[in-house]
Amino acid sequence: MRLRKTLLAALALLASPVVAFSQSFDDVLVATLLTGWRQSDGSHMAAVQLSLKPGWHTYWRAPGDAGIPPLFDLSGSGNFKGVQVIWPRPDVYTDNGLRSIVYYDEVVLPLRVMPKANGKDIALTAKIDVGICKDICVPQTLNVSAVLPATANKRDPRIAAALADRPFSGKQAGAKNLRCQISPSADGIKLATTLTLPRVGQREAVIIETADPLLWVAEPEVTRNGNQLSAITEIQNVEGAPFMLNRSGIRITVLGESRAVEINGCKGG
Template sequence: MKFLIPSTLFLGLSALSALASDLPPGVVSARLLPGWVDQAGNRMSAIELQLEPGWKTYWRQPGDSGFPPSFDWQGSTNLESVTLHWPAPEAIWSGDELTLGYHDRLVLPFTASPQMAEAGSELQLAMDFGVCEKICVPAHVVMRADQPDVRPDPQILTALKRVPVPSDVVPGCHMTPIEDGLRLVVELPQSNVDVAAMEVIGQPDIWVSTPALHSGTQGTSATVELVPPSASPFDLDTEDLLITLIDDAGAIEMQGCSTAG
């Protein structure tokens, strides 16, 4: 989702403190950490958002009413692809409404793969995202990275340790059509789940509700509704479903669910 902002904020790292008064509401600083180049020639870096105390920003799948962030790397040079490594989000409650995101500070690591390994890359990101205190507002920043450091950045390494661990488990599931899409029930492989999230890989235009967790004698299940742009029942390839489970011990991710049985 793109947010239309009347003016573009362009930030070089050296100018951040001087232009702090021009940042979106609730944002203290926004920058690309320089990072380092790994042995394969990829740039390991991170987006850092420092927020005012009490403010929050959203995860990639924010829940029923959050702002999903968007990323535009077209201003970069010698860039083939970017892979984001999202740390496990927090559960943020506002009354009875749950959203997933981060309080106060987000360090979002990414791997930037160059088109030509022997040449350097210049990284520029235009990012649209939401920030909230009592109300939520769209924000837009443009950031450039300085040249990479020689050694890995401990801040980035710490954030990478918080990324959900992939799991080979393929849980069972069943789905039924509803008026504007599908209802999907997934039988979770563990009972001690604090928060669950689901999304459809490569199809961000499919709205997915915040999972409702139900515990019973047969275990714990998570129920979501999926609504495509057509607002009608559709064929879902369950192999494209990404399920994230979060508890006190950390987070895991499972891809796909099985409708057999």
């Protein structure tokens, strides 16, 4: 199987204002931080908006066979403890037999930002590395910053719409009986998953991720029989070393034209 050498880096994200600061490159990509609002639990819901020229795309957290995910460095931020990125439903793009998981034209990535000191502003500074593609692929680095006011309480409809488009949980979607069978293969292991899940739309796609960034997961072979969905994939270590697969760290996302479903962890079959 084709082994993708690019390693998936861990998520660490960003955030910012309604229009605090933006940066563009050759009129192809503009990044804007949306300041959002402070939530009742003390966290701040912000977002980064990536706007591309028509026909261009950028990548989801697991980019597929070709591409890189957005990578964020927030080490220069003030009153910053951590962040959770919330990924809206992406699209599937296939070119020359390679499958990529992408966002076309524009995407708003909601960010739940946790401050060190509750009730105070967050000074967010983010370096964002992304890949953008059309006929060619171009890496870009964006530097953006903004203050997330502690007093902000008005919901931004752009962020709210992106939150509404995030994947359903397995429980919400009626997923049941997820099982994983692991067996050795020539270069790693074979993972076979089965679950009960009503169809999520036409042209379903399955993406399987692991908790280990050194593990490469091939595009699975997917079959459906009524509500029974099966996927078989190959997993290899990009360094060629032996490895153990933690079933609790497996994440399965099922994409459809109408919605997406995300299931975390699976039991042995």
